[in-house]
Amino acid sequence: MSPIYVHTVKSRVADIIIWVLLLAFTLSCLIPLVNLVAISFSDNAAASANLVSIFPVNPTFSSYEKLLSDTQFWRSFMISVERVVLGLIVNVGLMILTAYPLSKSSRQFRGQKIYMNLVIFAMLFSGGLIPTFMVVKELHLLDSIWALILPGAVPIGNVILLMNAFRAVPKSLEEAAKIDGASQWRILGRIYLPVVLPTLATVTLFTIVGHWNDYFGALVYINKAANYPLQTYIQQLSVEVQNITDPEKLMELAKISDKTLNAAKIVVSTLPLLLIYPFMQKYFVSGIVVGSVKE
Amino acid sequence: MKNKKDQTAFHLMLAPGMIFLIIFSFIPMFGIVMAFQNYVPAKGISGSSWVGLDNFKFMLQIPDSKQIFANTIIIALWKIVVGTIVSIVFALLLNEIRVRFAKRFMQTVVYLPNFLSWAILATVVMNIFSYEGPVNAFLGWFGIDPVLFMASNTWFRPMLILTDVWKGFGYGSIIYLASLTAIDPGLYEAASMDGANRFKKLWYVTLPGLMPTILLVTTLNLPNVLNAGFDQIFNLYNPLVYQTADIIDTYVYRVGLVERQYSLGTAVGLLRSVVxxxxxxxxxxxxxxxTDYRIF
Structure with missing residues (x-):
């Protein structure tokens, strides 16, 4: 893996160039986020005048104090938390139950082919936004948190990822358990699930991020802004821009918006993701590689 | 007898997932008939009149439709091409350094933007590209007049491509980094013996080693030429830049759900879905x- 280098002057120069480029890439990802944090701790005048770079100017907690008393923000925050918890239970439960029988050969499970084709058909083809919206409406789910969870209850991409993990489990484990008279439910719970834990962790984390980050579902299915989850609430902060047809207005709007408070909102809404990020990093790398480089 | 019990268990396990798929995937598929109707919500699907292919004909007649289709393909292709190249370059650069701590730190940082939603990043991007923002300040050092990126049909598209690549290149590099570790170290040693320098090794060992992965990722990206990035554009655009940034998906949303032209929206969505x-x-x-790889 490690190429052997002769340390010539040329190689040194190449090293410097490589480090500079890598640093540029890394900083490009880091600075905008640090800048956001810095703005959230600066005073509004400095932020509006674009004086804040990576350190707060006239450091203050005032935007966070303002944020603490913003009831709609926290209401939306809690709606998002509720959604992640409910979504996680529904999605991961259905993922496991759907992926396991699909991972069996059609010899072991006679209906496997039919089910598999149905699942793939559902993955490839969809009625689209409007017909789905009408079904949700007919079921009287509009304005309910379930409208954000049930239409995507079976995440097919993740089902396939998990199915491949189940398939990689040695058959001998199952056969041994069968001789002891274990049922398929038991075999799934006691043998298969512990073995595929890393993949399960990956899809679980994807699910959390997916639910936390989704703003669009609520835009379509929730009418009352008071019931918006956090991302939709945040999305609405910048939405005024979308209807503007006059360049001057666009500039004006940028000036009057409460930059520091908005920055604080974004920082707080991102914190939960940052908290699970270290765990995610451990798993998503293996998840991607398992999912995409199948030998 | 045993086997029968297994079969029952498998069917039972699949039942809940199938019920949800039927309700939220298969039943909406019937809604596609709206594309061939003049759908009126009050009359419902059974009561609305049939118009054959009129919605599709209308769609092809609107002057916007060509523009929207072109916007979709152009933006998507640029994103795929630039994104792939930057991901590969980053993976190759990272592969050249040996300081493990620095490597880990850089990876941690560049993977991060991928996990932030466009709902959030839109605010960040609008700030950075605003009239008095950092990008314009930077351009000012070179004597370039400030640009109103958010309202410029010249600059909005490049800005979309740049920020999308920025968000995704780190995450995209993971798969290349993984396949770099799979290249046989013996090949590098042999190349050194033959007197190959660093660049030659990159050209004759590393790149050929990466080729299968590049090929696979590019192939799997093929369907994305219709996927110009709804979330990003939806959160960043405004009527001033519809001309260069309105894509099929944003159009369907506006026509179908905002203006409630259900039939037209469904027709456009159907065409996109089929392609x-x-x-x-x-x-x-x-x-x-x-490459012997199958998606499903």
């Missing part, structure tokens, strides 16, 4: 042929 499936199936076939 999308053809692309996915071709990509799957092609990937299978080239």
């Amino acid at each position: 999308g499936i053809i692309l996915i199936l071709s990509a799957n076939k092609l990937a299978q042929k080239l």
